[in-house]
Amino acid sequence: MRGAVIHAPGDVRFETLDDPKILKPTDAIIRTAVTCVCGSDLWPYRGLEPIGAPHPMGHEYVGFVEEVGSEVNSVRPGQFVVGSFATSDNTCANCLGGFQSNCLHREFMGTCQADHIRIPNAQGTLVATDEQPPEELWPGLLAVSDVMGTGWWAADAAEVEPGSTVVVVGDGAVGLCGVIAAKEMGAERIIAMSRHEPRQKLALEYGATDIVTERGEEGVARIKDLTDGIGADSVLECVGTAQAMQQALRSARPGGNVGFVGVPHDVAVDGEELFYSHVGLRGGPAPVRRYLPDLIDRVLSGRIDPGRVFDLTLPLEQVADGYKAMDERRAIKALLTP
């Protein structure tokens, strides 16, 4: 098979690799329908995370089952399946508690920018659609496997409720999907913090009611202006930097909630500030599996269209161009077609 391998910052190559094989009876092999580049892939690409030895990349996928291990009977060859960037048995205590991305047998995906993929914990991870979905819905279903699931989790962790006021920090694909989630959950006001015109436009189309371009203390002041001086009920932190976390915490009202889903890089939360803020904080890798059936339904029914976050489509072999375009902010998110 062929897939992406990162060698060094800025150096992603499309290479021939060993075909994936069933290694455990709980594995499945899928043929990739579509895959993509994630904002979090840019951390190592930008040299902000160690790379170590060259290794495959990618953790978002939808595809067709080609082969299953002896213990997998929930999906069968030929079916179209959606999974999650974190695999889970869906039976352990943490899975039963709804935190499948903290499964006791969790394995994070990392080889998905390829034409074939081995899926560990296939039984608990993959959800098959009843029929093969039309090709135009593949991007939306692909989004569900990570960014849409993560945006949903951000809104869930931030306890978005009907009628509430929501701030979304971060205008990447996850932030934009957070806008979709907040809208679906009935938020009355959705304030998207964004400086990039195409992203502002999509945020508004997804349901944002206000755009705030300021950042830092000015951004906080602007949010307070828009919320009677009190702050928002729910804030979705979809970046992962210390600045974004501070922005999020200071934008929430006393008693409000911050859901943080940007993988934190050098983020420390000051205990005293959090204490006096009364803000609730919860985050982590999204338990996508919990939301899969519902989100797949919303995409298939046309109720939501998270596939629009892909504003660049490339053949899989041009994966390196996808990284480059996202790094240079020429694209929100690059779809890759094998």
Next chain:
Amino acid sequence: MRGAVIHAPGDVRFETLDDPKILKPTDAIIRTAVTCVCGSDLWPYRGLEPIGAPHPMGHEYVGFVEEVGSEVNSVRPGQFVVGSFATSDNTCANCLGGFQSNCLHREFMGTCQADHIRIPNAQGTLVATDEQPPEELWPGLLAVSDVMGTGWWAADAAEVEPGSTVVVVGDGAVGLCGVIAAKEMGAERIIAMSRHEPRQKLALEYGATDIVTERGEEGVARIKDLTDGIGADSVLECVGTAQAMQQALRSARPGGNVGFVGVPHDVAVDGEELFYSHVGLRGGPAPVRRYLPDLIDRVLSGRIDPGRVFDLTLPLEQVADGYKAMDERRAIKALLTP
């Protein structure tokens, strides 16, 4: 009037002070029924918080209304009242959101170890009992004004539910009241972390089902042993040190909740650790006013007996001995009678 004044670490004196006066039309003056020394008073007493100029101390109180300002009509002279360490108008957006301890007009109490006290925001802060309660219930009602309200808030912030498993970090008066709260909220298992025999005993009498004496990584391992390797549903952090916060966060299961009510001193929460833990975190000064009517009822009906946290009773003029006894851990909490 006479009351406690702190001059320096270890130096609390009982002095004659100016009688309190109505300064604003929203004030009331009460004659103290009973007051006490708080665990948080020990931070400056131990030199761990700056003291500055000598100043009065104390923020817990029940008493009899002597005088009210022109805008106060919810209580009247002669009534027995319970308040909160944080005063609130109970009408602003934060109060209406249930976070009265973040009232836009909040003033923290700080002169309550005295025979008379000025109460700002009296209308929104004080709750009068229907009749004068019997003297033996005064300590319980006093506890409601801070430590019982704070223990309740810790359990509420940690989302304790019927049937859940709860860990209480800290065996001071707040931690012990946290045990009461967890029990009242229907927790099935309540694990108290305590090394002090009299406190262990009271924790068990209040409803704790297990005592863990280990701390740090050993303490976490012990909690995991007791919870099928997963961790507790809810953890009440009732200390305020970095060690206690770490203990709390690591004792919660993925998706569990930590309520933190110990005033944080040099506590920083690592963003990455919090992220991968999936633990929800909320804390702050307890919104005691939200709970007052309910907690007063529970004390008056004899359903809960938080007054037992007072294991030393002293005349108010011996307030310095109360600080000393608590500092030396000879007492859990010192009651002071004017």
